[in-house]
Amino acid sequence: MEKKVIINEERCKSCGLCVSVCPKHVLRISDRINSKGYHPAELFDNEGCISCGFCYIICPDMAIQEVRRPEPVKK
Amino acid sequence: MEKKVIINEERCKSCGLCVSVCPKHVLRISDRINSKGYHPAELFDNEGCISCGFCYIICPDMAIQEVRRPEPVKK
Amino acid sequence: MGEKVLMKGAEAIAEAAIRAGCMAFFGYPITPQNETPEYFSRRMPELGRVFLQAESEVASINMVYGAACTGTRVITTSSSPGISLMQEGFSYIANSNVPCVVVNAMRGGPGLGDIAPAQADYFQATKGGGHGDYHSIVLAPHTIQETADLMFDAFDLADKYRIMVVVLVDGLMGQMMEPVEFKEWVDVSKFKTPEWATVGQGDRKERNIITSLEILPEGLEKMNLALQEKYKKIKENEVRLEEYEMDDAEYALTAFGTVARIAKTVVDMARADGIKLGLIRPITVWPFPEKEIAKRAEQVKFFFDVEMNEGQMLEDVKLAVNGKKPVHYYGRLGGVVPTAEEIYGEFKKLLGGKE
Amino acid sequence: MGEKVLMKGAEAIAEAAIRAGCMAFFGYPITPQNETPEYFSRRMPELGRVFLQAESEVASINMVYGAACTGTRVITTSSSPGISLMQEGFSYIANSNVPCVVVNAMRGGPGLGDIAPAQADYFQATKGGGHGDYHSIVLAPHTIQETADLMFDAFDLADKYRIMVVVLVDGLMGQMMEPVEFKEWVDVSKFKTPEWATVGQGDRKERNIITSLEILPEGLEKMNLALQEKYKKIKENEVRLEEYEMDDAEYALTAFGTVARIAKTVVDMARADGIKLGLIRPITVWPFPEKEIAKRAEQVKFFFDVEMNEGQMLEDVKLAVNGKKPVHYYGRLGGVVPTAEEIYGEFKKLLGGKE
Amino acid sequence: MKLIYKKPDAITERDTTYCPGCPHGIAHRLVAELLEEMDLVKKTVIVWPVGCSVFGYYFIATDAVEAAHGRACAMATGIKRVHPESFVMTYQGDGDLASIGIAETVHAAARGERISVVYINNGNYGMTGGQMAPTTLIGQVTTTSPYGRKPELNGFPMHVPEMLAALDGPAYIARAALDSPQHIIQAKKFLKKAFTAQVKNLGFSLVELVSACPTNWKMTPVEAMERIRKEVLPVFPIGEFKVAKGVE
Amino acid sequence: MKLIYKKPDAITERDTTYCPGCPHGIAHRLVAELLEEMDLVKKTVIVWPVGCSVFGYYFIATDAVEAAHGRACAMATGIKRVHPESFVMTYQGDGDLASIGIAETVHAAARGERISVVYINNGNYGMTGGQMAPTTLIGQVTTTSPYGRKPELNGFPMHVPEMLAALDGPAYIARAALDSPQHIIQAKKFLKKAFTAQVKNLGFSLVELVSACPTNWKMTPVEAMERIRKEVLPVFPIGEFKVAKGVE
Amino acid sequence: MQKGVVIAGFGGQGVMLAGELLAEAGKDEEKFVTFLPSYGPEMRGGTANCDVIISDKPIASPVIGRPEAAIIMNLPSLDKFEPLMKENGLLILNKTLIPREVKRKDVRVLQIDAQTVARELGNEKVTNMILLGAYAEIEKPVKLESLKKALKHFLTGKKEKLIPINEKALEKGAEIAREFLGGK
Amino acid sequence: MQKGVVIAGFGGQGVMLAGELLAEAGKDEEKFVTFLPSYGPEMRGGTANCDVIISDKPIASPVIGRPEAAIIMNLPSLDKFEPLMKENGLLILNKTLIPREVKRKDVRVLQIDAQTVARELGNEKVTNMILLGAYAEIEKPVKLESLKKALKHFLTGKKEKLIPINEKALEKGAEIAREFLGGK
Numbered sequence A, B: 001m002e003k004k005v006i007i008n009e010e011r012c013k014s015c016g017l018c019v020s021v022c023p024k025h026v027l028r029i030s031d032r033i034n035s036k037g038y039h040p041a042e043l044f045d046n047e048g049c050i051s052c053g054f055c056y057i058i059c060p061d062m063a064i065q066e067v068r069r070p071e072p073v074k075k
Numbered sequence C, D: 001m002g003e004k005v006l007m008k009g010a011e012a013i014a015e016a017a018i019r020a021g022c023m024a025f026f027g028y029p030i031t032p033q034n035e036t037p038e039y040f041s042r043r044m045p046e047l048g049r050v051f052l053q054a055e056s057e058v059a060s061i062n063m064v065y066g067a068a069c070t071g072t073r074v075i076t077t078s079s080s081p082g083i084s085l086m087q088e089g090f091s092y093i094a095n096s097n098v099p100c101v102v103v104n105a106m107r108g109g110p111g112l113g114d115i116a117p118a119q120a121d122y123f124q125a126t127k128g129g130g131h132g133d134y135h136s137i138v139l140a141p142h143t144i145q146e147t148a149d150l151m152f153d154a155f156d157l158a159d160k161y162r163i164m165v166v167v168l169v170d171g172l173m174g175q176m177m178e179p180v181e182f183k184e185w186v187d188v189s190k191f192k193t194p195e196w197a198t199v200g201q202g203d204r205k206e207r208n209i210i211t212s213l214e215i216l217p218e219g220l221e222k223m224n225l226a227l228q229e230k231y232k233k234i235k236e237n238e239v240r241l242e243e244y245e246m247d248d249a250e251y252a253l254t255a256f257g258t259v260a261r262i263a264k265t266v267v268d269m270a271r272a273d274g275i276k277l278g279l280i281r282p283i284t285v286w287p288f289p290e291k292e293i294a295k296r297a298e299q300v301k302f303f304f305d306v307e308m309n310e311g312q313m314l315e316d317v318k319l320a321v322n323g324k325k326p327v328h329y330y331g332r333l334g335g336v337v338p339t340a341e342e343i344y345g346e347f348k349k350l351l352g353g354k355e
Numbered sequence E, F: 001m002k003l004i005y006k007k008p009d010a011i012t013e014r015d016t017t018y019c020p021g022c023p024h025g026i027a028h029r030l031v032a033e034l035l036e037e038m039d040l041v042k043k044t045v046i047v048w049p050v051g052c053s054v055f056g057y058y059f060i061a062t063d064a065v066e067a068a069h070g071r072a073c074a075m076a077t078g079i080k081r082v083h084p085e086s087f088v089m090t091y092q093g094d095g096d097l098a099s100i101g102i103a104e105t106v107h108a109a110a111r112g113e114r115i116s117v118v119y120i121n122n123g124n125y126g127m128t129g130g131q132m133a134p135t136t137l138i139g140q141v142t143t144t145s146p147y148g149r150k151p152e153l154n155g156f157p158m159h160v161p162e163m164l165a166a167l168d169g170p171a172y173i174a175r176a177a178l179d180s181p182q183h184i185i186q187a188k189k190f191l192k193k194a195f196t197a198q199v200k201n202l203g204f205s206l207v208e209l210v211s212a213c214p215t216n217w218k219m220t221p222v223e224a225m226e227r228i229r230k231e232v233l234p235v236f237p238i239g240e241f242k243v244a245k246g247v248e
Numbered sequence G, H: 001m002q003k004g005v006v007i008a009g010f011g012g013q014g015v016m017l018a019g020e021l022l023a024e025a026g027k028d029e030e031k032f033v034t035f036l037p038s039y040g041p042e043m044r045g046g047t048a049n050c051d052v053i054i055s056d057k058p059i060a061s062p063v064i065g066r067p068e069a070a071i072i073m074n075l076p077s078l079d080k081f082e083p084l085m086k087e088n089g090l091l092i093l094n095k096t097l098i099p100r101e102v103k104r105k106d107v108r109v110l111q112i113d114a115q116t117v118a119r120e121l122g123n124e125k126v127t128n129m130i131l132l133g134a135y136a137e138i139e140k141p142v143k144l145e146s147l148k149k150a151l152k153h154f155l156t157g158k159k160e161k162l163i164p165i166n167e168k169a170l171e172k173g174a175e176i177a178r179e180f181l182g183g184k
């Protein structure tokens, strides 16, 4: 499945705010390092994400570039 | 009888505030003229004055120098 | 031009500014120029223009700064203490390259001083009372007619160079009435918002940012060099002065503003006595007419600078003369206006013996 | 003197002021000198002295003005834009004849500019950025040691003449660390409230009034003349300068503060090349060492003034030299600090050919 | 005969420079009387900024300094901080305090600076010839609001005590009026509490005194006093807005 | 998949200059989103005074001017008066607005100036290294209150919205917080009302945003957000203090 | 020709109006004129005075340091200006408010009980015009007619009805001056 | 003898501490020293660097325009300072955060995977000391001993316990430098 949360790793400053507010605990600080020396956040459980957008709302660096929600399957 | 209200005519600027607040209407602007060209206020009815001090209280130029009240006559 | 009217300098300043297309006034009352804001307060609303009494001079100059960023012809007027409060703003305006006009009707200082005429803010106006390397164009008229005329130039110069123009008068020029004839109204319907103005991006391709900030020293140095380039251009093109009876002069008075008009009488008195005295009157005290004075230094025997201060323009005269001839000085302080007789007397002392 | 400590200039200023008996600090944060108020905020309460962060620089200088009226040793410190906001206050303090000390750690301007070192507030400090004819004593140290030493003199001079003393440094001097040794503590228990101070009449026969107001021009002129008299005395007695390798110099660098320390290296470089270059370094930029420079004008072939501005002290050098010798100039702007190599290069260009 | 009232000694012999009927003089007398009654005359430094009362130090006989326009509270702060034994007060107009000096006022109040402020609201800039002040009433004609103060252009009259009462620093904040003997007597009581706040080291204190400017209002002094009652007090009501414990 | 959130176009591609976790960025995003949603981007002039957000114009893509420290409201007034069609807002820190700029703020509010103010309360002077601000809490250690803010020396935290609410000029005054998604959503609602007040020409509007300064608070961003909830909001409660009719 | 006069008195005595009127009349006669008001050291309720100069040539300083003529409407002004007068200068005094004699012997003095005369004319406020009329008659800086014409500049609207009495006052002053000149 | 070095990196990497330590050590050796911090154009979260000069003679300018030596702790700092280096200057790089090679061929380069080494020592924060130790060993502005002694100035109170690991880091850096020098 496509990622529900798109993180611009170059913009991320590893502040951890998104991680702290994610109600589903599906975000974490990664081991990768960006060009400014920060470890960007990553969505490690796309499935678990409920597209609530909290991570977007609190991200101070607009590093959470997009949040998407799967279209409801028509019954 | 000694004057109940002593007016320093040189300080008076003829503003008329004392006259306006005197509850007994015993003050007026005189015909005299002081060295600055003002007609000073005067107490024209010492008897009628009740020594309430309103004139003193409102005089902006400290021209009402003193207000006195007759000592109550001991019975 | 229209009919001659008898008008206070402070009011003539306002009327001339309005005719010159001044669209907004922001300022704060201070003697001896209250008639200027008061006049604006009557006239601007009638014309659908802006009059706003600010809460202080600090606010005034920053309102002017804001309005100037939109490319609108804008003015503030004040007197010495109020002008001192504007110094930070002046410095910001200078490095932001926005146009505006400021009138300083100088009064006696320092501190609260008095409300009498003085010229002791010359340094502040010409050398920069605020921080950093900057200049404003400084015009110093000597009659109310000239003041009214120069208000038009003030706005034109401000727009031409995107610079602050100071009209430096004194309490006497503000309070005095003289007959004055105003130039024709500038057609403000032709004013356009300049390309650089910050009024919202609209259809513009790039957005505009007006700032005096450049955190890299190398970048700030570039900004400074651009400013200096502009100042150079102004020095080359905008110097103005009046020379009175200088053609054959053996001695030159130097004076600006109020003192200059008195100095003219001194020249007349001297000429009547057969003494070849002339007057050099800078109209722009910044840019200062260095070259012109340097030239006259070849001609005259000495200079005699007279001011209502402790010798401020004196330094510019000396710098221009550069040691070629003596430069003498006479001044009155604290709001005292020298008389023609007094100045002539001092001049004769310099001639030696006779007096 | 005690042990040498490695200290930021901005902190050394505070420590030296405290040892010199400064009893009160009022000020407002601004880079590049925040370490000064921060240092005061730690030390003053420990000593039972006053530290107050004011709401603005305008408030700071007026708090200083108030405290100065009580005859208390008081200081404020700031940097260029903040100093611009104090100009009205400076003018009031000048005409009220009260003592205080102000430090300006100059940064790049005009406007917000940058936080790098600059010297472009020289005019403001020496010619009076506020309104009216006034002066402050202006001290321009070139090392942190000298800065620490001069803080003591600053307070002494302020008290001696009842005048404002400006310590004019720059962001580099504020931010740099150098080893410094402080003078002994002044015994503040010996301080007495001066006779003229306004602290309540108490047992004094007459009450004291401190004012810069004198509404009669003749009266204000008298106040001004008294000020000028004081300035004359200061000019006669308090000029300080350092001459480095000037005894046999054929060329003289002129520079103050940070540039002066670089200039010393330039002198050494020239001497190493066999060129007789010297340095004249005004320590008091007001009063300016006119006479000393005038004397050297007889000796040297030319002067070479170097500043981190567009040529401000340059004017004072020229006025002192008065056309006797050429005065050349080199400057960097906006916070760029010239290197010794660069200045030496420019100097050699002036010598002609070789470079 | 018993002496009931007498010009206080702390009022000098010098004639005031005020226009006939200007209540500045009334306020001066109240201050002088209180300084005497509270035995503060010899401890007092009054800060007089620019305004019609700029020469106030000629009339009230205490040590005095003259502040730059609007900076009285800053100057008073400077004095009081280094000399806490002094009784330090400012005497400011509405232009001075509420317009150019509002920052210094708000911050002295917020800091709870131990100073007392006498604040004269006469609805305009008296000294400079009657320009609009922050306290000018809606519709009022002044030399800079020739068509009357318009809220959409000039905003609304500023209520300083109400505003300062929202801060925690002040110990006493009140408004009184100088239009009638009754109000003047009350004004003195308020001023006494303000001074007490400082004497007891409780914090910042301020009393606004609704005053008149007959000259610039272009009224006789008696008419001006009537205008206070009819037009000004409804907009600027008398009252105490903050009374700390201990200010009695 | 449906796009629910997307970095607004009015936020530039440039990385912010803020410390990791600094809520300045959150406030920027809210402003940018609203300007887009309300179709104001091309009409807007933002006045950025000095403070950590001095480079704000690099991050929000509108016309912009940079004000001297504290003078944003004056500069905004100048722009708005001569160009009433523009949407003019300021973005100010608590040092800028509440300390050095309080006069300009109070008077713009009193005049009912048609401008919108975004006011970031982070309890200190971030840019200059964490000095005490008017909003610093009692006991809080900063670089100029090394022993903690003491009320008897430094007074009390200043409540700007409460103070301005005592004036008649403002159309909308509120306080929100940036510590949690819920509060941030609410903050956006408040900001929208503030902007609406200007668009509808109703008067002055201001929203205080309780923010954090993890760097100078010497906390992790997450700890800083917790401190907002635990220590700051009890002193600076969220709420609307003035809501004129028509601001919906 | 250059004529300068100082007009001095209390605020409210019409000092400035008299000066402006004179200046306006001069302007109407196409002369060079300057009018310079100055308010006394006491900002409020103090003395006020103005300097008016009328000339054929451009005027250097509008400040009159040593008056050749002065219209003095109250005692403090006499105290101030008497010592400054030029020799043989002309002092026109509002005798009603000036109880003392002039001390200097080297000046010309015309004392007019102007306030009384004005009251008799029907309005104390035209005292200034009586004195101005007298001055104009003696020193002739402008024609009396020009002064009368200039009144229309200042008395407009509701005040228009005051023109006749002001004219009368100017004339009355001129008349008194003629007597004075004749009497010499 | 005059030695200048630029130390540069992110705020938080201990750039200033390394510089001050070096200056303090110089002072203790009774040398002339200057330390000049400067914060990058980005006020916050940006790069920081400082210039330290140690000399036998008074120091003219504390500003190092063209470094003869630089300790570079991150990529942006390399981008900034590489072009400014004097010929034959010494670049000591924190390889851990600097993925690219040095382009200039006319400078001496010592790359240390310092952050990794530090982590191995037990604390990533001593990266700065590893690099400083290496610099001191190669350029010898002060003795390693002086640096160690100077640590006591900075690590006081609660931080005192960090002294040993910092000392170890200085030594480790020196060791790496010796290998580097030997290897040449």
Ligand SMILES: Cc1ncc(C[n+]2csc(CCOP(=O)(O)OP(=O)(O)O)c2C)c(N)n1
Pocket: C028, C029, C030, C031, C057, C081, C082, C085, E050, E051, E052, E053, E068, E069, E092, E093, E094, E095, E096, E097, E120, E122, E124, E125, E126, E127, E128, E133
């Ligand atoms: C910096 C500065 N700006 C302006 C002035 C001019 N000025 C003097 S007093 C005053 C206002 C006086 O009004 P207010 O404070 O209300 O006192 P009032 O005269 O009404 O009693 C002004 C604007 C000044 N002296 N200094």
Ligand SMILES: Cc1ncc(C[n+]2csc(CCOP(=O)(O)OP(=O)(O)O)c2C)c(N)n1
Pocket: D028, D029, D030, D031, D057, D081, D082, D085, F050, F051, F052, F053, F068, F069, F092, F093, F094, F095, F096, F097, F120, F122, F124, F125, F126, F127, F128, F133
């Ligand atoms: C006149 C003036 N004084 C001081 C400064 C220094 N200065 C810049 S920003 C600032 C305070 C910033 O604090 P705040 O407004 O709270 O913004 P923050 O950085 O916390 O977001 C100061 C004191 C300045 N630039 N200009």
Ligand code: SF4
Pocket: A004, A005, A021, A022, A023, A024, A025, A026, A027, A043, A048, A049, A050, A051, A052, A053, A054, A055, A056, A067
């Ligand atoms: S959208 Fe919500 S659930 Fe998904 S990662 Fe973000 S905060 Fe977590």
Ligand code: SF4
Pocket: A007, A011, A012, A013, A014, A015, A016, A017, A018, A019, A040, A041, A055, A058, A059, A060, A061, A062, A063, A064, F021
């Ligand atoms: S909130 Fe944004 S900047 Fe912070 S860690 Fe998450 S994605 Fe990175």
Ligand code: SF4
Pocket: B004, B005, B021, B022, B023, B024, B025, B026, B027, B043, B048, B049, B050, B051, B052, B053, B054, B055, B056, B067
């Ligand atoms: S004391 Fe009272 S009654 Fe007597 S004159 Fe004065 S006001 Fe009138």
Ligand code: SF4
Pocket: B007, B011, B012, B013, B014, B015, B016, B017, B018, B019, B040, B041, B055, B058, B059, B060, B061, B062, B063, B064, E021
């Ligand atoms: S109130 Fe005073 S000044 Fe006014 S008329 Fe009465 S006595 Fe005279």
Ligand code: SF4
Pocket: E017, E018, E019, E021, E022, E023, E024, E052, E122, E126, E127, E212, E213, E214, E215, E216, G044
């Ligand atoms: S102008 Fe007004 S406030 Fe000033 S003295 Fe006159 S009446 Fe009083």
Ligand code: SF4
Pocket: F017, F018, F019, F021, F022, F023, F024, F052, F122, F126, F127, F212, F213, F214, F215, F216, H044
């Ligand atoms: S210093 Fe504070 S307010 Fe400034 S960017 Fe860093 S965290 Fe944000």
Ligand SMILES: [Mg+2]
Pocket: E093, E094, E095, E120, E121, E122, E123, E124, E125, E126, E133
């Ligand atoms: Mg008033």
Ligand SMILES: [Mg+2]
Pocket: F093, F094, F095, F120, F121, F122, F123, F124, F125, F126, F133
């Ligand atoms: Mg802040």
